[in-house]
Amino acid sequence: MKGAKVLVVVLFLSVMLSCPLVIAQTNQGLEWGFSPSDEYHFMMNLEGDGMLIINEEIYVNSSDPLPTIPDSLDNWTDIPWVSLDAYFSNGTDLGIYVLLFVTALNFQLPIGNWTLMSSIYSTTLDVDHFALDADDPYFWGYSWDDDDFEYGVISVEEGFTIFVHVDYFKEDGYLSHYSVESYNTTTMVKEGELTLDRLGLGQYRDKSVPVLNHPDDIGYFEGSSSGENITWTPSDDYPLSYEVFANGTALISGDWNSSSESITVLVWGLDAGQYNYTIVVSDFAGNTATDTVMVSVQSVDILDTAMLAIIFMGAGIVIVVVTLGYKRLRS
Numbered sequence: 001m002k003g004a005k006v007l008v009v010v011l012f013l014s015v016m017l018s019c020p021l022v023i024a025q026t027n028q029g030l031e032w033g034f035s036p037s038d039e040y041h042f043m044m045n046l047e048g049d050g051m052l053i054i055n056e057e058i059y060v061n062s063s064d065p066l067p068t069i070p071d072s073l074d075n076w077t078d079i080p081w082v083s084l085d086a087y088f089s090n091g092t093d094l095g096i097y098v099l100l101f102v103t104a105l106n107f108q109l110p111i112g113n114w115t116l117m118s119s120i121y122s123t124t125l126d127v128d129h130f131a132l133d134a135d136d137p138y139f140w141g142y143s144w145d146d147d148d149f150e151y152g153v154i155s156v157e158e159g160f161t162i163f164v165h166v167d168y169f170k171e172d173g174y175l176s177h178y179s180v181e182s183y184n185t186t187t188m189v190k191e192g193e194l195t196l197d198r199l200g201l202g203q204y205r206d207k208s209v210p211v212l213n214h215p216d217d218i219g220y221f222e223g224s225s226s227g228e229n230i231t232w233t234p235s236d237d238y239p240l241s242y243e244v245f246a247n248g249t250a251l252i253s254g255d256w257n258s259s260s261e262s263i264t265v266l267v268w269g270l271d272a273g274q275y276n277y278t279i280v281v282s283d284f285a286g287n288t289a290t291d292t293v294m295v296s297v298q299s300v301d302i303l304d305t306a307m308l309a310i311i312f313m314g315a316g317i318v319i320v321v322v323t324l325g326y327k328r329l330r331s
Helices: 004-017 095-102 114-124 300-330
Strands: 039-048 051-062 084-088 128-132 139-146 160-169 175-184 190-198 218-221 229-232 239-246 249-255 263-266 273-283 288-298
Touching: 039 175, 114 139, 139 175, 229 273, 229 288, 239 263, 263 273
Parallel strands: 218 288
Antiparallel strands: 039 051, 039 190, 051 084, 128 139, 139 160, 160 175, 175 190, 229 263, 239 249, 239 273, 273 288
16 A cells, blocks of 8 residues: 555645636626735644644735736636745744645635636536535535546546545635545545645534523413513524514514523513514524514403402302301201
């Protein structure tokens, strides 16, 4: 088995070479979404036979000036390259590792027309099993695998298959995630893996819905309330906002600032009737959670009727007791 160090570098280069930079053309709505002075932080992990890098933070920025985006772009290979400055968090230059980025991977793509990017990439890159990621409001990406991929002098070693996934942050076009896995084609045993994840984007990648408690339903008689309220205590890593509806009509809304925050709605002093109070909490990525509490307010008339029934029942008991006592005295 060849050393995974060579294998991983080869597969990393081959994959990255497959994602050249996007060309911006004004008539297609493309433009660069970043400045050369913008610095981005990534976490790199590289594992294979003879090589191990775990949770190594690296910093990347683009060299000035940025290349001009062509007015007409119909081939992925026409996307202009943007040179990079890359170094470890301690300030040390990446050295040989920079080859993985500068000569291969496109860290940046023009923003403004991701549909065009999808069309160009899928029609001009010769790889197996190419698939675009599902539509996402924040990220654009793709995956593919190949056992005989070639790009210039770079090729996948015979007997191995690489699986690739790449995505970019739509807001600025900069790389957000990159992974390459190398497998023995015969045994399908993983021989090497490299991942690169941009830091600071967790709130956009969040797919978990907020956690929300479910207060009990409330009931009381009209005019007899004593400070009844509904208190919700939602929880989420990236809270954003809340809105409360009363019988389908917006009642209150506001910022949801932290997971320790409670949201309280007073429901005392209502007229007789049935009410439903529904809360909708949303996090930064648009995930939502809802809960509904029913409030039942009974009229005073119902209360009077109930009290009369109790009074009459009590009077009946008194009459029975008095009658029984009278009979006992006579006997």
